[in-house]
Amino acid sequence: MANRITIVGAGLVGSLWAVLLRKRGLDVTIFEKRTDPRLSHAEAGRSINLVITSRGVNALDKAGLLQKALELAVPVHGRMIHPKAGDLVYQPYGKESERNLSISRSALNQFLIDEAERGGAKIHFQHSLEDIDFKNKTMTFTGGVGNSEKHSYEVLFGTDGAGSAVRKQMARQNLTNETTEWLPADYKELFLPAPNALDKKALHIWPRGSHMMMALANVDGSFTMTLYLPKSRRPVSFENTKSPKDVENLFKNEFPDAIAWMPHYIEDFEKNPQGALGTVRCTSWVHGGSVALMGDAAHAIVPFFGQGMNSGFEDCTNLLAILDRTSGRWPQALAEYEQIQRPNANAIAEMAIENWYEMSEKVADPQFQLRKKIEGLLEKNFPALFKSRYGMVTYTLIPYHLVQQAGRLQDQVLAELMNGVHSPDEVSLEKAESVLKKTYEPFLKQHGL
Numbered sequence: 001m002a003n004r005i006t007i008v009g010a011g012l013v014g015s016l017w018a019v020l021l022r023k024r025g026l027d028v029t030i031f032e033k034r035t036d037p038r039l040s041h042a043e044a045g046r047s048i049n050l051v052i053t054s055r056g057v058n059a060l061d062k063a064g065l066l067q068k069a070l071e072l073a074v075p076v077h078g079r080m081i082h083p084k085a086g087d088l089v090y091q092p093y094g095k096e097s098e099r100n101l102s103i104s105r106s107a108l109n110q111f112l113i114d115e116a117e118r119g120g121a122k123i124h125f126q127h128s129l130e131d132i133d134f135k136n137k138t139m140t141f142t143g144g145v146g147n148s149e150k151h152s153y154e155v156l157f158g159t160d161g162a163g164s165a166v167r168k169q170m171a172r173q174n175l176t177n178e179t180t181e182w183l184p185a186d187y188k189e190l191f192l193p194a195p196n197a198l199d200k201k202a203l204h205i206w207p208r209g210s211h212m213m214m215a216l217a218n219v220d221g222s223f224t225m226t227l228y229l230p231k232s233r234r235p236v237s238f239e240n241t242k243s244p245k246d247v248e249n250l251f252k253n254e255f256p257d258a259i260a261w262m263p264h265y266i267e268d269f270e271k272n273p274q275g276a277l278g279t280v281r282c283t284s285w286v287h288g289g290s291v292a293l294m295g296d297a298a299h300a301i302v303p304f305f306g307q308g309m310n311s312g313f314e315d316c317t318n319l320l321a322i323l324d325r326t327s328g329r330w331p332q333a334l335a336e337y338e339q340i341q342r343p344n345a346n347a348i349a350e351m352a353i354e355n356w357y358e359m360s361e362k363v364a365d366p367q368f369q370l371r372k373k374i375e376g377l378l379e380k381n382f383p384a385l386f387k388s389r390y391g392m393v394t395y396t397l398i399p400y401h402l403v404q405q406a407g408r409l410q411d412q413v414l415a416e417l418m419n420g421v422h423s424p425d426e427v428s429l430e431k432a433e434s435v436l437k438k439t440y441e442p443f444l445k446q447h448g449l
């Protein structure tokens with residue numbers, strides 16, 4: 001087994017992967033384009049908050065880092081919907097014990113870099129990968145002062161994010177084909193300081209049809225807000241929100257209850273960058289038994305299921321399990337990794353795009369709210385038979401491709417139970433059980449779920 005591992009990209013996935021490989025005693029070197037983020041302030045306006053869910057929790061646990069990571073996170077138990085008019089609506093995620101963890105991306109990244117280094121990984125910051133000679137297994141980097149350096153590799157992982165240079169080198173040399181499907185909406189980070197009236201234990205959503213805003217709590221009680229707007233072609237869009245007056249009008253019309261707590265939203269809007277959202281797909285993740293893409297480099301997705309990092313962390317835990325099964329033989333392990341993870345990546349990519357429409361358009365819709373209540377009823381009364389698609393993605397390790405199939409059957413079950421029904425009390429539990437047994441149970445049995 002090759003023991004010398006090279007990782008390009010010390011983001012979330014690369015630094016966690018380094019921790020896990022160091023625990024196996026492998027020699028790990030990371031090359032990272034940025035300067036050491038622990039020495040500079042988090043990039044202003046880009047300190048996204050992420051939710052960590054079951055797959056991320058599992059990976060942190062396997063790395064022995066869960067307890068420490070929990071200290072950086074805020075538990076989130078449900079969604080709080082802020083309609084344009086009327087009362088707030090709270091939708092619990094599931095059972096009381098089921099919760100997500102809100103965490104600052106930059107804080108988590110710095111923590112993981114620290115742990116990778118503490119575990120013995122060597123990290124070279126300000127090394128931007130520019131070229132790979134796959135035949136001779138050499139890489140070229142440019143450094144902070146523009147010098148060019150060559151390094152060799154035995155086994156190379158590209159964990160360099162959605163714009164991956166490793167993937168681009170593979171594509172340039174016809175080893176993969178890459179595509180990016182852009183969402184017609186972009187995003188911007190804003191800030192809501194503490195103290196404020198928002199419930200810290202909820203993910204706050206202001207759904208407005210073609211656009212929306214979300215807020216996740218920080219440990220100090222402040223909130224990081226993410227505004228999603230169409231790029232153009234809509235009355236409410238980034239294209240039509242240019243001047244401070246436009247920004248003020250947008251917020252006064254769309255999010256009046258939030259701005260009461262956001263003293264600097266106009267400055268934040270002007271100062272913070274407008275980020276794009278895309279789904280990256282490529283035909284091969286692996287080359288020659290010694291190169292593999294992981295995380296966003298292989299499968300960047302839109303953030304509406306909160307699974308980008310979680311799925312990247314699952315790449316790590318699944319590849320580690322495969323490595324054990326294949327007795328440390330990297331060529332077999334990498335081939336199997338791609339075979340297993342690709343259907344999962346495709347499924348979560350599709351479900352994440354669907355969730356954009358669910359969160360921006362449907363969460364405020366009474367029919368959708370009724371469906372969520374009936375799902376809750378089924379989960380409570382038939383725990384062995386029914387777990388919502390959201391719950392399966394977020395609170396289990398069931399492979400995403402099976403969750404997607406389960407979700408399609410759940411649509412059929414819910415459509416049948418909601419027919420002519422206006423409130424969850426009108427759903428007959430007897431009928432619900434018989435529909436679940438007929439339509440859904442065979443699938444669960446077939447896949448041992």
Ligand code: FAD
Binds near residue numbers: 011307
């Ligand atoms: P990255 O975190 O992008 O890290 C890549 C690293 O590679 C960076 O450090 C970069 O500097 C480095 N690099 C790039 N190019 C080079 C080069 N040429 N040479 C050397 N190094 C290089 N995911 C969730 O699970 N839950 C959420 O709630 C969630 N919310 C999100 C909200 C928003 C608004 C967005 C945009 C994303 C969200 N995500 C979420 C997705 C998550 O941020 C990504 O999936 C995750 O950061 C991917 O980790 P990564 O390590 O693969 O890539």
